[in-house]
Amino acid sequence: MPEPDIERVLLDAEVIRERIRGLAREISATYGEREITAVGVLTGAFVFLADLLRELPNPTRVIFARACSYRDGSRPGELEVELVGRPDLTGRDVLLVEDIVDTGRSLLRLGQVLRDAGSRSVRSVVLLDKRERREVEARADFTGFEVPDEFLVGYGLDYADRYRHLPYVGVLARSVYAEPA
Numbered sequence: 001m002p003e004p005d006i007e008r009v010l011l012d013a014e015v016i017r018e019r020i021r022g023l024a025r026e027i028s029a030t031y032g033e034r035e036i037t038a039v040g041v042l043t044g045a046f047v048f049l050a051d052l053l054r055e056l057p058n059p060t061r062v063i064f065a066r067a068c069s070y071r072d073g074s075r076p077g078e079l080e081v082e083l084v085g086r087p088d089l090t091g092r093d094v095l096l097v098e099d100i101v102d103t104g105r106s107l108l109r110l111g112q113v114l115r116d117a118g119s120r121s122v123r124s125v126v127l128l129d130k131r132e133r134r135e136v137e138a139r140a141d142f143t144g145f146e147v148p149d150e151f152l153v154g155y156g157l158d159y160a161d162r163y164r165h166l167p168y169v170g171v172l173a174r175s176v177y178a179e180p181a
């Protein structure tokens with residue numbers, strides 16, 4: 001049973017677990033036995049990152065990135081990216097790990113920053129893809145699930161830092177964020 005704030009469960013824990021095993025197979029087939037430098041995007045990707053890396057046979061380093069958007073007037077400002085701890089990515093095979101792609105702006109910008117950091121290769125894996133919402137050309141190399149344009153929480157995804165701990169991905173009930181009448 002989901003909790004009352006969840007309108008419906010979209011992907012339950014077992015479905016997610018199975019898909020992550022499949023993603024891990026696709027990823028290791030691509031990298032062979034090479035070391036992967038996984039870059040988890042804070043904060044939403046932390047659950048997916050933890051589960052995915054434990055299914056991957058490759059030796060892996062883990063770092064985190066933070067992406068913040070600034071808005072000036074009506075135009076979305078350039079997304080600012082911080083690599084936590086300023087790691088040296090020279091020559092690394094980088095795998096960007098994201099929870100969800102929506103407009104595609106975060107994925108695009110993060111990819112640029114990681115390539116500019118001197119990495120040998122940059123690929124990306126996203127758990128969820130809202131393809132119909134895309135505003136810029138950005139496509140992950142590995143995708144877990146295509147999802148509808150609804151506000152999702154759970155399995156790392158939040159609303160006001162809540163619901164990240166839920167073991168499933170669910171649709172948040174509108175009553176949680178709608179203005180009271």
Ligand code: 5GP
Pocket residue numbers: 044098099100101102103104105106107150151152153157158159
């Ligand atoms: P993009 O740059 O692709 O528009 O934004 C991706 C980011 O938007 C995600 O990393 C996530 O933080 C946020 N986002 C997009 N859709 C959802 C959603 O349904 N639920 C939550 N919790 N965050 C979302």
Ligand code: MG
Pocket residue numbers: 041042043044045099100
């Ligand atoms: Mg995010």
